[in-house]
Amino acid sequence: MFNTSYIEISRKAYRNNIRYLKKIIGKDARFSSVVKGNAYGHGVENIVPLAEEAGVRHFSVFSAREANDVLNVIGKGSQIMIMGLLDDEEIEWAISNDIEFFVFDMDRLGRAIETARMLRKKARIHVEVETGFNRTGFEYDRMPDLVSYLKEQQEHFILEGLCTHYAGAESLSNYLRIKNQITLFRKFNRYFSRHNLHPLFRHTACSAAALTYPSTIMEMVRFGIAQYGFWPSPETHMFRFQKDTKDSNPLRRMISWKSKVMVLKDVEAGNFVGYGSSYLANKKMKIAIIPVGYANGFSRALSNTGRVLIRGRRVPVIGTVTMNTMTVNVTDIPGVQRGDEVVIIGKQNRLSISISSFCEMSEQLNYQLLTRLPADIPRFIVE
Numbered sequence: 288m289f290n291t292s293y294i295e296i297s298r299k300a301y302r303n304n305i306r307y308l309k310k311i312i313g314k315d316a317r318f319s320s321v322v323k324g325n326a327y328g329h330g331v332e333n334i335v336p337l338a339e340e341a342g343v344r345h346f347s348v349f350s351a352r353e354a355n356d357v358l359n360v361i362g363k364g365s366q367i368m369i370m371g372l373l374d375d376e377e378i379e380w381a382i383s384n385d386i387e388f389f390v391f392d393m394d395r396l397g398r399a400i401e402t403a404r405m406l407r408k409k410a411r412i413h414v415e416v417e418t419g420f421n422r423t424g425f426e427y428d429r430m431p432d433l434v435s436y437l438k439e440q441q442e443h444f445i446l447e448g449l450c451t452h453y454a455g456a457e458s459l460s461n462y463l464r465i466k467n468q469i470t471l472f473r474k475f476n477r478y479f480s481r482h483n484l485h486p487l488f489r490h491t492a493c494s495a496a497a498l499t500y501p502s503t504i505m506e507m508v509r510f511g512i513a514q515y516g517f518w519p520s521p522e523t524h525m526f527r528f529q530k531d532t533k534d535s536n537p538l539r540r541m542i543s544w545k546s547k548v549m550v551l552k553d554v555e556a557g558n559f560v561g562y563g564s565s566y567l568a569n570k571k572m573k574i575a576i577i578p579v580g581y582a583n584g585f586s587r588a589l590s591n592t593g594r595v596l597i598r599g600r601r602v603p604v605i606g607t608v609t610m611n612t613m614t615v616n617v618t619d620i621p622g623v624q625r626g627d628e629v630v631i632i633g634k635q636n637r638l639s640i641s642i643s644s645f646c647e648m649s650e651q652l653n654y655q656l657l658t659r660l661p662a663d664i665p666r667f668i669v670e
C-alpha cells in the first residue's frame with residue numbers, strides 16, 4: 288500500500304546460492320557476506336537475517352554508517368568488518384562495538400592503537416596490503432616499519448586479517464594482473480610469517496576470484512554479487528559452466544520487481560505518445576500507464592526500448608520514460624485491466640525478464656542497477 292512498485296526477495300534462491308558458494312570454498316573457509324550498498328540493493332534488514340539463517344556469521348561493509356545499519360539488525364555471534372571509510376572520530380565507536388576494520392596506512396593504524404590503549408580494549412584489525420589494484424593498502428616497502436610497529440603494539444590489537452582486493456578478477460583480460468597480485472600477496476604473507484605475525488584470516492577473494500582462481504580462497508572469502516545470484520561476468524559463468532556440469536546455472540536470482548497497471552487509454556492513429564515526438568501511433572492503439580519512472584529506478588535510457596511482462600506477455604515501453612511513469616503498448620493483449628500485475632524484473636507465467644537483460648537494455652552493470660534501486664521501494668521476503 289502507498290507504493291507504486293515493490294520488490295520480492297526469494298529466501299529459497301538465497302539459500303541455494305549460499306549452499307553452492309559454500310561448496311566451492313569448502314567448509315574450512317569463512318563466508319563473509321558483503322552487504323555494502325544496502326546489500327546490493329536488496330536491503331540490509333532483509334539480507335542479514337537471511338544470511339544468518341543460512342549459517343553466515345560475518346558481514347562486510349564499506350563504511351561506519353553501513354556498519355551501524357548492520358549492527359541494528361545483526362544477531363548474536365555475528366561479526367562486522369569495515370573495508371573502507373572510518374573517520375577518526377568513528378574509531379572509538381568501532382572498537383567499543385567489536386567492529387573489525389581494515390587498516391591501510393600508518394595514520395589509521397596509529398589512531399586505532401591509541402584508541403585501543405585509551406579504551407583498554409583491543410582493536411580488531413585487518414591489514415590491507417597493496418598488490419596492484421592501487422586503491423588502498425600498505426606498499427611492500429612499508430613492511431619493515433609496519434611490522435616493527437605491530438610487534439611493539441601487540442597487546443592493543445587482534446590481527447584478524449591480512450587482505451587485499453583484486454583488480455577485476457571477473458575479466459580474462461586481467462589474468463596476468465591478477466596472477467601478479469596473487470604472487471605479491473604471498474610475498475606479504477611470507478613477510479608476516481617470518482616476523483611471527485599470524486593473521487587469523489587471510490582473505491583476498493571476492494566472488495569472481497573465488498569462482499575462478501581457487502588459490503585465492505584462503506581462510507575467508509568476501510562474497511558480494513554472487514550470493515545475490517548474479518555472475519560477476521559472462522566469463523565467470525562460462526568457467527563454472529565447464530566445471531559444474533550438472534547444472535548450467537547454479538546461481539538463482541533472488542529479486543523480482545513488480546508494479547501494476549495504473550490506467551489504460553486508447554490512442555488514435557497519428558498521435559504522439561508522451562513527451563515530445565519520439566513515439567508516433569501509426570494505428571489505433573491501447574496503451575497502459577505504469578506508475579514507475581526514472582525516479583523509481585527505471586532508467587530513462589529504457590525509453591522506447593524497455594520491456595515489461597503483463598498477462599504473461601512481453602510488452603514494449605513506448606515513448607519516453609518520465610519521472611514517475613512509463614507507458615507500454617498493450618494493443619495486442621486482450622483483456623488487460625487496471626490493477627493487472629506488471630513484472631519489471633522477474634518471472635510471469637513462462638516468460639521472464641532477467642536483471643542481465645534489463646542491464647543490457649539500459650547499459651548498466653548489474654552492480655549499478657541493483658544498488659540504484661531506490662531504498663524506499665518496499666522489499667518483501669517470499670519463499
Ligand SMILES: Cc1ncc(COP(=O)(O)O)c(C=O)c1O
Pocket residue numbers: 321370452492493494495509510511512513519
Ligand atoms: C574490498 C572488496 N571485497 C569484496 C567485494 C565484493 O565483490 P563482489 O561483489 O564482486 O563479490 C568488494 C566489492 O566491490 C570489495 O570492494
